[in-house]
Amino acid sequence: MSTAKILLDKWMKTRSLASLKDAAKVLGKSSTALTNWRTGYAKPDDASIALMCEQCGEDGALWVAKLHAEFESDQRMKRVWLRLAQVAAAITLAVGLHPARAATVAHLEAGFSTVPSIHYAQLRRWRRAAGMLRAFLRSLLHGTQECPGNA
Incomplete structure (x- = not known):
């Protein structure tokens, strides 16, 4: 089954869109383009993938990487895209498993009452995720197969 079809179906279900014609209007694409995405003849552009992911609560980076891997003809690049996925x-899993502590949120709300505190509460998680991504990219460049989350 096409990865684009899976994403498109999830997005259409979330948005309660009954037909490809309705979905095409929302995305600003032709219904033929969406049919080609569903059948695997064409890949959605990255902006459409990001929009669909944002609106149905999916991780855009994961879906972009999966779709690029599916349509990549060079096996080395396919492996790179799959590793990125x-x-x-x-x-996504690591960030989701570490919810912000209530005390941290309360402290930040008290100090930054005019700014949404969730950004500050999640900053540590995002820094850790960025460090893991940097380690992964270094391992790709150097050809090692280390798992950056187990360092």
Whole structure:
């Protein structure tokens, strides 16, 4: 089954869109383009992938990497895209498993009452995720197979 079809179906279900014609209007694409995405003849552009992911609560980086891997003809690049998809999934999982502590949120709300505190509460998680991504990219450049989350 086409990865684009899976994403498109999730997005259409989330948005309660009954037909490809309705979905095409929302995305500003032709219904033929969406049919080609569903059948695997064409890949959605990255902006459309990001929009669909944002609107249905999916991780855009993961879906972009999976779709690029699916349509890549060079096997080396396909492996790179698949590794990036794995890292995106790992980062999403790692960020999701560490919810912000209530005391931290309360402290930040008291100090920054005019600014949403969730940004500050999640900053540490994002820095850790960025460090993991940097380690992964270094391992790609140097050809090692280390897992950046187990360092």
